[in-house]
Amino acid sequence: MMDRRLFLGAGVAGASALTFSSVFSQNTPNFGAPVLPAPGFRKMKLGAMEIIAINDGALRRPLGEEFVRNAPLEQVKAMLASQNLSTDYVDIPFTPYLIVSGNTKFLIDTGFADNGPPTTGRLTANMAAAGYKPEDIDHVVISHFHGDHINGLVKKDGTLMFPKAKVHVPTTEMAFWMDDAKMAAAPPAAQGGFQNARNVFGKIPADRLVRFEPGAELAPGIQSSAAFGHTPGMAVFTVRSEGQSFMYTADLRHGRRDGPPDASPHFRHAGEGQDGHGRFPLSVPRPRHAGSVRQRLPVQTHGLTGSPWSPAPAFAPGFFLPHR
Numbered sequence: 001m002m003d004r005r006l007f008l009g010a011g012v013a014g015a016s017a018l019t020f021s022s023v024f025s026q027n028t029p030n031f032g033a034p035v036l037p038a039p040g041f042r043k044m045k046l047g048a049m050e051i052i053a054i055n056d057g058a059l060r061r062p063l064g065e066e067f068v069r070n071a072p073l074e075q076v077k078a079m080l081a082s083q084n085l086s087t088d089y090v091d092i093p094f095t096p097y098l099i100v101s102g103n104t105k106f107l108i109d110t111g112f113a114d115n116g117p118p119t120t121g122r123l124t125a126n127m128a129a130a131g132y133k134p135e136d137i138d139h140v141v142i143s144h145f146h147g148d149h150i151n152g153l154v155k156k157d158g159t160l161m162f163p164k165a166k167v168h169v170p171t172t173e174m175a176f177w178m179d180d181a182k183m184a185a186a187p188p189a190a191q192g193g194f195q196n197a198r199n200v201f202g203k204i205p206a207d208r209l210v211r212f213e214p215g216a217e218l219a220p221g222i223q224s225s226a227a228f229g230h231t232p233g234m235a236v237f238t239v240r241s242e243g244q245s246f247m248y249t250a251d252l253r254h255g256r257r258d259g260p261p262d263a264s265p266h267f268r269h270a271g272e273g274q275d276g277h278g279r280f281p282l283s284v285p286r287p288r289h290a291g292s293v294r295q296r297l298p299v300q301t302h303g304l305t306g307s308p309w310s311p312a313p314a315f316a317p318g319f320f321l322p323h324r
Contacts (some may be wrong), residue, residue, distance in 0.1 A: 033119055034058040034091040040126030048219065048239025050100040052130050053306055056111025056152070057120030058093040087154065094120060094148050097248055098132065099239055104116055104140045105132065108237060110152025113161050123152060124161075137162040141218060143167045143250035144234035145177045145197040154203045168210045169201075169220060171228070173233025221324050227252050247305045 031221040040055040061067075067090070068076045077087035112120040124134055140162055143149055155161055176182060177197040186194060201209065213217060214226035214235040227236045230251045237248045 026036075029062055029088075031060050031062065031089045032085075034060045035123075036119065036122065037093075039129055040122055041130040041131065044246075046246050047239040047244045048101075049248055051239065051306070052098040052100070053095050054098055054123055054126045054130060056094040056096060056123040056126070056148075057116070058091050059117055059119060061092055062092050063088060063090055074259065084228070095306070096123060096152075098127070098137075099221065099222065101241075102137050104219070104266060105136055106141055106219065106222065107137050107142045107162065107165070109143055109149040109250070110140060110161070111156070112148060113190065114156045115151040115154075120148075134162045135164055137165045139239065140167045141220070141222075142167065142173075143199075143236065143248070144170070144173050144231040146193065146231065146251070147196055149250075150200050153200055158203060160203070166208055166210050167204050168212055170214050170224070170226075170233045170235045171211045171236070172214060172228065173231060174211060176218045176232040186255040191215070235312075250306055 024128075036058060037055050042053045043053045044053075055254055063073075063076070063080075065073050067073075075250060080087050080090075096107055096111055099108065107280050111123045113123070114121050140153065153167060154159055168246045177194055178201075183191055183194040185258065199305045210236075214224050214228075214233070218237070221240050223238045223240070225237045226239065229232045234252070236250050236252060239246045239248070246292065
């Protein structure tokens with residue numbers, strides 16, 4: 001029986017809007033629309049700061065053999081059934097996080113804005129329900145360049161979604177997606193991700209774009225960490241205030257966040273490199289794998305975590321520990 005703490009899924013990495021549309025429109029069964037959370041935000045005090053999980057919507061993806069690469073589909077379905085989840089589809093939510101530190105507001109990742117599928121693009125409405133608007137955002141911090149994390153920077157009409165914000169990006173991630181040689185060498189289905197990143201960041205004014213080295217402190221109490229693997233330059237972020245901590249895990253681990261980590265299936269990206277569909281496939285991890293991304297992360301034995309795949313939206317107890 002698959003250990004539920006090691007249950008992984010390949011899912012759609014969202015390399016670009018093209019990748020999403022191509023995967024979700026190829027004669028797939030109609031399982032209906034995902035149920036979106038109401039309200040679409042959740043607030044949490046973290047010392048002197050406030051963290052707000054804000055849902056941008058969700059997608060309903062048919063479950064197939066390709067979703068988990070090294071476990072039989074029957075085993076995957078058995079794990080889902082054990083958690084009272086559908087064995088026909090997986091709902092993929094998108095949840096950026098707003099950090100309010102005094103008068104300064106940091107948004108981590110962006111969702112789609114009006115560039116995504118019809119059941120996405122709820123960020124601004126849910127942000128308004130939480131008491132904020134795009135003009136309030138001072139800094140947008142990007143974990144990596146897949147479309148569900150960056151497309152919300154620029155609206156379909158070409159205007160900036162967050163007109164006053166500085167946009168912070170990992171140097172390694174920027175270098176990869178802007179490398180002409182890597183784009184030329186990528187499989188045709190993966191090149192849309194390169195083009196999408198260039199389209200988005202080509203519209204960000206140079207004086208608004210701030211590059212940071214993973215590991216750098218972005219602001220007092222907000223620390224970045226390298227989490228390369230899901231993409232070549234992905235970063236995660238730890239927020240600390242008055243002895244409390246929160247880690248935004250980006251797409252390091254995918255899964256439900258409405259319960260303790262050992263009570264829900266988790267999906268984690270386990271290797272580097274894109275497949276032929278512009279996605280970064282996942283597989284069941286091998287214990288003590290020397291290349292584990294988690295070995296490169298700071299120990300997080302307490303506090304809370306959040307990820308874009310938080311459907312509630314919700315926070316979970318801290319659980320990231322390097323393999324020993």
